[in-house]
Amino acid sequence: MFSWKKHARYEVVAEQAGHASIDGIFETEHEAVERATYLLSLAKFTRVQVVQVAKHTQTVVFERASQAGGTGVVGITAIEDAYFCTDVLDVYGHPSRMTLLRLTRRYADRQIAIPCETLHDYLALRTIEREGMLLNSGISRLARVQSREVATVAAERERELGALWLRLKQLAQTSDSLSGYGKLLIQKGLGALQEQVASTCAPAECDRVVSYAFARLLEGHRDWGTKTRALIQVLEEDDGDAAGIAWVDQVLAETIDGRDPIKVLIGYSPDLGSALGSLLATLNGRLDDRHPFTPVLMDLSNALARWHLPEVEAALLRRVATGLNGSHPLTKEGPWADAAALRRIVAGLACFSGFRGGPNMSQALLRRAKTALRSGEADLPFETAVQQLCGSLKGPGAQIGFLLDLAETELGRQKGVFLFGSLSRIFSRLRSARDLAPAHVPAEDIRRELGGRLRRAGIPRDLADQLMYKISSLPAEAPRALLR
Numbered sequence: 443m444f445s446w447k448k449h450a451r452y453e454v455v456a457e458q459a460g461h462a463s464i465d466g467i468f469e470t471e472h473e474a475v476e477r478a479t480y481l482l483s484l485a486k487f488t489r490v491q492v493v494q495v496a497k498h499t500q501t502v503v504f505e506r507a508s509q510a511g512g513t514g515v516v517g518i519t520a521i522e523d524a525y526f527c528t529d530v531l532d533v534y535g536h537p538s539r540m541t542l543l544r545l546t547r548r549y550a551d552r553q554i555a556i557p558c559e560t561l562h563d564y565l566a567l568r569t570i571e572r573e574g575m576l577l578n579s580g581i582s583r584l585a586r587v588q589s590r591e592v593a594t595v596a597a598e599r600e601r602e603l604g605a606l607w608l609r610l611k612q613l614a615q616t617s618d619s620l621s622g623y624g625k626l627l628i629q630k631g632l633g634a635l636q637e638q639v640a641s642t643c644a645p646a647e648c649d650r651v652v653s654y655a656f657a658r659l660l661e662g663h664r665d666w667g668t669k670t671r672a673l674i675q676v677l678e679e680d681d682g683d684a685a686g687i688a689w690v691d692q693v694l695a696e697t698i699d700g701r702d703p704i705k706v707l708i709g710y711s712p713d714l715g716s717a718l719g720s721l722l723a724t725l726n727g728r729l730d731d732r733h734p735f736t737p738v739l740m741d742l743s744n745a746l747a748r749w750h751l752p753e754v755e756a757a758l759l760r761r762v763a764t765g766l767n768g769s770h771p772l773t774k775e776g777p778w779a780d781a782a783a784l785r786r787i788v789a790g791l792a793c794f795s796g797f798r799g800g801p802n803m804s805q806a807l808l809r810r811a812k813t814a815l816r817s818g819e820a821d822l823p824f825e826t827a828v829q830q831l832c833g834s835l836k837g838p839g840a841q842i843g844f845l846l847d848l849a850e851t852e853l854g855r856q857k858g859v860f861l862f863g864s865l866s867r868i869f870s871r872l873r874s875a876r877d878l879a880p881a882h883v884p885a886e887d888i889r890r891e892l893g894g895r896l897r898r899a900g901i902p903r904d905l906a907d908q909l910m911y912k913i914s915s916l917p918a919e920a921p922r923a924l925l926r
Contacts, residue, residue: 450496452503454478455572457489461516462572464565475504482506518579519547524587530609534561534649536692536753543696545580549573551702554664558693559657564614581607613650623651624658631680632690656693666703667738673697674741677749687749695753698742704761709736715772715783718765722790725758725798759799762791766806772814784814788834794879796835796843804847805854807831824857828864838868839878842892849899862905869909875916889913 452474454465465481468474474492481490492504521544525537532538539557543550549570550556560566570576585599627635635655643651659676663669673694677687697703704721711717711734720733727747729735735743746754766787773779788807791797797804811827822830828848832841842865848854849861872878879888892913896906 450494453493453495453568454481455491455493456481456487457491458487463569464572467565471503478504478506516548516552516573516576518545518576518583521545521583521587523591524584526588526592527606529646530606530613531646531650533606533610534653536649536696539653539692539696540699541584543699545583546570546576547700549576551700554666554669556660556693556696558653558696559660561610562614562617562620562654562657564611564617567611567614577607617654620651620654621658623655627655627659627676632676632686633680636683636686652689653693656689660693660697666697666706667736669697670694670703670707671738671741674738674745677745687751688753691749691751691753694751695757698754699757699760701761701764707736707739707742708734709739710734713773713783714765714768714770715780715787718762718772718787719783719790721758721762721765722787725755725762726790759803762787763799763803763806766803766810772810777814777816780814784810785834788831792835792840794837794839794843794883796840796845796847801847801850801854804844805851808848808853824853825860828860832864837877838872841868842878843895846895846899849901855900858900862901865901865909866905869912872912872916875913877916889916 452468452471454468454474454477455462456465457463466474466477468477471492471494478490478492481487490504490506491502494501494503521541524545525535525541527533527535527538533542539561542557542561546557550560553560553566555563555566560570581600581603582596584603585596588594589596589599623635623638626638635652639648639651656673659672660669663672673690676690680686698707704717708717708720711720716734720729720735720739723729723733724739724743724746727743729740729743742754745751771780772783772787788797791799791803791807797807799806808824808827808831811831812821812824815827815830816822828845832844835841835844845861845865845868849858854861875888878892893910896909901909
């Protein structure tokens with residue numbers, strides 16, 4: 443007769459000042475208690491337990507407390523949007539992993555492990571369950587956010603997420619069946635992994651298999667710098683095709699998108715302005731010894747110069763926007779130096795459609811401009827800060843793009859009358875579609891993109907119709923008389 447008691451497993455759980463982690467899983471109670479006793483002898487843990495885990499029950503069979511010290515409790519990070527998963531295999535996709543990374547940022551920083559690794563690690567998932575401020579709080583937060591975006595009740599979504607979590611744990615227990623893919627990536631490179639995945643995996647399972655392979659690549663590297671270097675090395679040793687490079691791009695973005703990883707990559711920086719300058723130089727593939735850097739950041743800059751890595755670029759832009767949104771001065775030399783540092787950052791972010799980074803970056807630049815560009819004690823008014831940033835952009839197309847990005851933000855919506863008036867004045871000076879973008883961009887693409895941005899910006903219907911008519915009536919090139 444089958445007995446769950448006979449087939450139960452024993453988890454050794456070590457706790458340090460509120461943070462519990464699973465040290466190991468054993469087949470017999472004797473082995474587990476022996477390990478727990480050894481951990482207590484180290485005087486590192488505040489509490490050690492042996493938990494018997496059966497099908498529906500968990501029973502503490504051994505527990506001892508000590509006076510050892512440790513770290514504090516880790517909770518979730520507030521998020522306002524979340525990727526919606528309907529199937530457990532969706533959770534392994536890049537959008538879902540990035541949502542989980544933002545939600546569990548503090549946990550990822552402490553463990554130096556990204557969701558790409560954690561989702562395949564049963565011990566890590568069980569540890570998250572034991573973190574009182576992680577699993578339950580995380581599910582509740584995701585359910586509230588996702589119930590706003592999709593017509594569903596939060597409590598119902600919580601039940602769905604709970605079911606997804608149980609399925610994730612089941613798949614993590616069987617992840618060893620994918621070990622061949624990890625060995626293939628490590629031993630033979632990206633191209634070999636692509637061939638194997640294409641020939642053996644169903645499309646729905648691709649994200650799980652690929653993320654597992656990269657998890658095995660990263661598991662031996664216990665700091666952010668070596669993880670980043672290992673991923674860049676995959677590109678250097680075997681380019682693969684565009685799909686393979688996109689895989690590395692996603693995992694690399696997941697690895698560097700956080701304050702702790704970026705601090706490790708930059709190394710020492712005298713001030714915030716210099717650190718942001720390093721990130722912008724890296725983003726443009728032009729990092730040199732005029733900026734603070736480490737060898738791995740230089741490698742990342744060279745990789746961005748050689749390959750198109752849009753997810754990495756987006757991650758770096760998010761880090762720049764986060765730095766600009768903070769309250770730390772850009773320099774330690776006073777207001778004039780802060781203003782000069784901001785102008786260099788603005789120049790590095792400017793492009794033909796506004797500022798790289800979209801609405802979030804435009805809002806961050808505006809907030810920083812109000813303090814860094816002021817001439818006295820009072821911050822610049824919204825209108826003056828917008829005018830100064832517009833003045834730093836070349837051409838009406840870039841200015842229109844910046845104003846439209848700003849109109850999409852909460853800060854911009856509060857100042858809609860001013861922004862829409864500014865847009866009308868700039869549109870009135872347009873002479874051709876070429877004023878809106880460089881020569882290599884087709885005029886039809888300009889009209890289509892700008893029309894979509896006008897709708898997203900929430901511009902009043904009558905004004906939007908006028909601007910759309912203006913766009914559609916613009917000639918592709920300026921009249922010859924105006925070019926003389």
